[in-house]
Amino acid sequence: MKFQNKECCFLCWRKPCAPLFFILVFGIANCHTIQRIKECGVSCSQGFPCKNKQLDDSFNFFCRSAPKDLPKNVLENMKISTVMKCTPSSRCSLHLNVNGTVIFHGHVRGVEVCALSLGSQHTQCMNIRFPRQKQKYYQQKIHVQANCLEVDVSEHVYVTMKTIPDYCKVHLEEHYYVEDCHNKDVGKHIRSCISGKLDYMVNEGKKFITVHVSNILEDLDYNVRLCRKRFICHDVGAHAVIKKEDANKSVTLEYSEILPCLCIEGWSAMPDARRTRLCPFKNDISILWDSITYDPKRQVLTWNPLCPVNAEVHLCWMPEHNDRCLRITNSLSDEHDKVSYSRVDTQPSLCINFTTDAGSWVRCPFASGSFPAWMMETHLINEIIQIRLMSQTKAKFSVSICNQTNFNSCEKLQSYTLDHGGTLDNVTLNLSQKICGPNICIQCLRVDVNYTFPVQSCGIPCMLQDSMPNQGSSLQMLVVVAIILALTTIFTWTGYLTFQVCNQKRLQKKLQMKKLLEIGILGLEITEEHK
Numbered sequence: 025m026k027f028q029n030k031e032c033c034f035l036c037w038r039k040p041c042a043p044l045f046f047i048l049v050f051g052i053a054n055c056h057t058i059q060r061i062k063e064c065g066v067s068c069s070q071g072f073p074c075k076n077k078q079l080d081d082s083f084n085f086f087c088r089s090a091p092k093d094l095p096k097n098v099l100e101n102m103k104i105s106t107v108m109k110c111t112p113s114s115r116c117s118l119h120l121n122v123n124g125t126v127i128f129h130g131h132v133r134g135v136e137v138c139a140l141s142l143g144s145q146h147t148q149c150m151n152i153r154f155p156r157q158k159q160k161y162y163q164q165k166i167h168v169q170a171n172c173l174e175v176d177v178s179e180h181v182y183v184t185m186k187t188i189p190d191y192c193k194v195h196l197e198e199h200y201y202v203e204d205c206h207n208k209d210v211g212k213h214i215r216s217c218i219s220g221k222l223d224y225m226v227n228e229g230k231k232f233i234t235v236h237v238s239n240i241l242e243d244l245d246y247n248v249r250l251c252r253k254r255f256i257c258h259d260v261g262a263h264a265v266i267k268k269e270d271a272n273k274s275v276t277l278e279y280s281e282i283l284p285c286l287c288i289e290g291w292s293a294m295p296d297a298r299r300t301r302l303c304p305f306k307n308d309i310s311i312l313w314d315s316i317t318y319d320p321k322r323q324v325l326t327w328n329p330l331c332p333v334n335a336e337v338h339l340c341w342m343p344e345h346n347d348r349c350l351r352i353t354n355s356l357s358d359e360h361d362k363v364s365y366s367r368v369d370t371q372p373s374l375c376i377n378f379t380t381d382a383g384s385w386v387r388c389p390f391a392s393g394s395f396p397a398w399m400m401e402t403h404l405i406n407e408i409i410q411i412r413l414m415s416q417t418k419a420k421f422s423v424s425i426c427n428q429t430n431f432n433s434c435e436k437l438q439s440y441t442l443d444h445g446g447t448l449d450n451v452t453l454n455l456s457q458k459i460c461g462p463n464i465c466i467q468c469l470r471v472d473v474n475y476t477f478p479v480q481s482c483g484i485p486c487m488l489q490d491s492m493p494n495q496g497s498s499l500q501m502l503v504v505v506a507i508i509l510a511l512t513t514i515f516t517w518t519g520y521l522t523f524q525v526c527n528q529k530r531l532q533k534k535l536q537m538k539k540l541l542e543i544g545i546l547g548l549e550i551t552e553e554h555k
């Protein structure tokens with residue numbers, strides 16, 4: 025097999041991701057030129073006089089058992105290829121070229137080659153008849169060829185080679201796929217492959233596309249339309265005909281929206297014409313992520329793309345001051361058509377993440393804040409941790425205190441369930457500040473929805489150092505201050521130097537005390553989850 029078109033084959037070979045086998049088959053199928061024939065017929069090895077003669081249809085219908093002396097390999101080496109026959113009016117047709125070898129034998133009067141089209145179920149046969157008295161060829165291998173079986177572009181045919189008469193078990197048979205219009209030679213010369221070349225210009229302001237056509241069949245009108253491709257391309261209303269006598273091969277079609285599946289299609293006005301399709305916006309996929317709707321009554325969040333797209337979809341939670349959206353468990357969907365989530369938490373942080381081969385996108389349908397949301401605040405008041413929950417809608421929460429043992433896991437220590445009536449009042453929970461520490465977190469999860477994410481506030485400060493008991497600490501401080509003051513008064517009378525020393529000590533103590541109080545005040549507000 026020779027590669028005729030170097031450039032094409034080079035491209036085929038370089039396709040990096042396709043398996044080698046596919047590259048080879050694809051390369052051969054698309055790159056070779058089709059052999060031309062002037063006349064079709066049958067032929068045999070040099071000098072062997074064989075003829076193409078039609079048989080009575082029923083003659084070779086049933087096989088008969090082979091004579092004992094008939095060699096098992098009487099038929100061999102069947103090879104099939106496609107040839108092209110062109111008439112001066114430049115109309116070309118495709119034919120099967122079937123080759124094989126026959127061992128010349130007294131019981132064999134010829135060879136029958138048949139092709140069954142698996143599409144149309146139509147069968148065609150050719151007979152190669154041998155002369156009766158040719159003793160000098162006895163037991164010799166004769167090469168036979170038949171090339172008159174006409175086939176269609178990309179037809180799947182089942183080819184058989186039989187002896188005449190038809191002896192059982194010596195048949196040769198093979199499936200064969202005729203080249204399609206992607207083969208450059210076929211695409212250029214076979215009429216049904218000539219489907220036109222489309223060039224376009226988009227006017228985004230006026231929302232129309234101008235299409236110019238070339239390489240079309242000159243004796244036919246030509247159709248151009250816009251369509252939206254799902255499995256097939258569905259009409260979107262814009263359609264125009266270029267009359268065969270029109271010198272200006274251009275039309276203008278209006279569109280309503282640029283979509284990745286919006287395509288331009290063109291075809292000659294004849295039955296079953298092959299179409300040229302161009303989908304110029306197929307890479308503009310980001311528009312597809314915007315078709316998200318939320319039904320507040322049914323509480324269903326739906327993404328219904330206007331074009332089919334191969335995307336992995338999941339819900340995620342966008343933390344404040346962070347650009348990485350955290351995946352919500354069990355929300356992954358790889359439906360291509362429509363994705364729905366029922367009972368989602370309508371928080372501004374709840375988003376949808378779309379991932380395709382081309383990248384990843386996040387859309388946050390509740391970010392505008394026009395849907396009911398809730399909020400958790402944590403305050404430290406008088407050694408009590410007060411958790412306040414505000415909600416614009418009836419909601420049920422689970423609040424837990426947990427110990428963050430590593431980045432991803434927080435070990436539950438205590439948990440509480442709180443109901444919020446959706447009124448203006450806050451629902452509060454008071455906890456003792458005894459639970460404190462840098463790894464201790466307060467986690468709040470809405471539990472009456474299917475899709476949400478826990479809000480967490482970590483690092484509950486311990487107001488005083490561990491060595492000091494929490495209870496009555498301010499009283500102790502007051503006692504310390506009183507003692508210092510008393511001592512100072514006494515030592516004033518004992519000497520200036522002593523006083524100075526004591527005064528310094530008093531100042532130091534005062535500073536220490538002030539520091540402690542400051543920590544306490546600062547600790548009042550731990551965090552505010554949402555502003």
Ligand SMILES: *[C@@H]1O[C@H](CO)[C@@H](O)[C@H](O)[C@H]1NC(C)=O
Pocket residue numbers: 427428429463
């Ligand atoms: C939190 O976890 C750490 C290490 O896993 C442990 O040392 C500590 O005692 C835990 N704290 C509480 C309050 O359980």
Ligand SMILES: *[C@@H]1O[C@H](CO)[C@@H](O)[C@H](O)[C@H]1NC(C)=O
Pocket residue numbers: 405408410452453454
């Ligand atoms: C929590 O404490 C505050 C004052 O410290 C009080 O007003 C509130 O009623 C308490 N809440 C609960 C649920 O006990």
Ligand SMILES: *[C@@H]1O[C@H](CO)[C@@H](O)[C@H](O)[C@H]1NC(C)=O
Pocket residue numbers: 366367474
């Ligand atoms: C979501 O919630 C509804 C009603 O509460 C329930 O019927 C449905 O099964 C839930 N779906 C999932 C996926 O959890």
